[in-house]
Amino acid sequence: MWVDDVDAVHRQSVAPGLDVTFPPTKMPGNVRQKHVRHPDGRVFRVSKGIEESA
Numbered sequence: 001m002w003v004d005d006v007d008a009v010h011r012q013s014v015a016p017g018l019d020v021t022f023p024p025t026k027m028p029g030n031v032r033q034k035h036v037r038h039p040d041g042r043v044f045r046v047s048k049g050i051e052e053s054a
């Protein structure tokens with residue numbers, strides 16, 4: 001799932017106690033990503049492309 005702000009989604013996930021399986025992290029390929037487990041057991045990757053610093 002692509003979003004505008006991974007860190008904001010992370011805060012919204014932590015507040016109600018959702019199961020965050022991977023915190024927001026800069027990944028290869030200029031992507032910031034986190035993982036959250038849905039109550040049905042599926043894990044969703046929440047991502048945002050990031051631009052490299054010049």
